[in-house]
Amino acid sequence: MCRATIYDARNNFSALVKKAEAGEPVELTRHDKPVAVIISYKEYEERKPKKSFIDWVTKFKKENADVFEGFEGIPIPKDEYLDEAYAERIRNIWGEEV
Secondary structure: OEEEEHHHHHHOHHHHHHHHHOOOOEEEEEOOEEEEEEOOHHHHHHHOOOOOHHHHHHHHHHHOHHHHOOOOOOOOOHHHOOOHHHHHHHHHHHOOOO
């Protein structure tokens, strides 16, 4: 990693950006303390938080609402329903109906 003071960065900005584009992060310092880093756009994109699965499913459902219209899910056989003791534990934890 390349290191430069903010003063040097001001005077050599283009060269530092070229280093970052080449894949070498550039650490900027003020009074010998790191304050910022210049990285390539590619590395920035790789570090951005990815959308969660829930976000993806929500978007998918909205985009395909016509397909899911009237769909209430897959029916669960009666022998697969939760027993009352389990449902009571869930109500105690969450304070709501199951």
